[in-house]
Amino acid sequence: MTVSKMSDIDPTVHVPSVEPPLESTALQMGGLSELLGYSLKRAQLKVFEDFLRCMAPLQLTPAQFSVLLLLDNNPGRNQTEIAHTLGILRPNFVAMLDVLEGRDLLTRMRSPSDRRSHVLMLTEKGRAILARAKKLVATKHEARLIELLGPTHHAALLAMLATIATEF
């Protein structure tokens, strides 16, 4: 509390109304900042923004990066499996793959065992881009976040977010 009590104010003294040079005062958030969802969204937007900046030389969105990373760690999976674990609906995944395949970062191959499904695999170029992307993410993006929060807090934050994502 920085405001004086009424009894402290001498009515004979001219108080120069301490707020005049304020250019349209900042708004009261009214507890909005204490809403986890609000802070989550705000933080997420900032983080994605920075991700895009760091990844600008490779022209990869967060979603595209996650697809390449998942393919690299799970070769031979089909579209349904990859899309599902990323929370992407299959119809929307098609156009996404069209773009990545058009950039020659991955290939769709008809599976010999089940000729309905496509086996997804990173191309040589796809693996190269992913390697560079992982370096950029680690050194430019995530490193900045760790620097801001400290490694301990950063780890704690990750753990709490995982808890929410899986157990909420």
Place this chain on the structure above:
Amino acid sequence: MTVSKMSDIDPTVHVPSVEPPLESTALQMGGLSELLGYSLKRAQLKVFEDFLRCMAPLQLTPAQFSVLLLLDNNPGRNQTEIAHTLGILRPNFVAMLDVLEGRDLLTRMRSPSDRRSHVLMLTEKGRAILARAKKLVATKHEARLIELLGPTHHAALLAMLATIATEF
């Protein structure tokens, strides 16, 4: 590490290949879960989902709730100011206000001092809905999150998200 060393395995013993009843094994996340942006997005989606569930009886989205809350704490502000502090672009704010005004939760009044701008104010109904909404958020929504994380972790999480949102 739950995997035995090779030297621990007796080659004469039949190991029943511990993975057979797995229906299309879970995918390797390949470090994706350690990406703050990924976990942030996942957690944010879950939280918003729950917010909508809790708010279903009042039919308020997170964005609509934030507008009502901000108006209640900052009466007499115009559209530009409210929209700006919420990170909403003015053109998109118009339709949002049309809906809320159509539901008789707020009113647009031409300002006497500056007849370009609209002074926004909650109606009686708007204040009533907001009061019920705040109760629902506190008792159903945020309470569940605090129960999941514990009050201390919940507070720490809020603080870190605020740090990211403001200083990143």
Place this chain on the structure above:
DNA sequence: CCTTATTTGATATGTTTCATAACGATTATC
């Protein structure tokens, strides 16, 4: 004053993201 610039709410428009229904081809089930 009078001209010029800026601001406010609004419209139009486009892009991106997200969600649902349905189809042909293939495979599984009974």
Place this chain on the structure above:
DNA sequence: GATAATCGTTATGAAACATATCAAATAAGG
């Protein structure tokens, strides 16, 4: 062998997000 389920795909729509522009009102500069 008929029926059902699954795969990738297309079509389509709703919602969120962004840009350019407008008329009206106000502010600023000469």
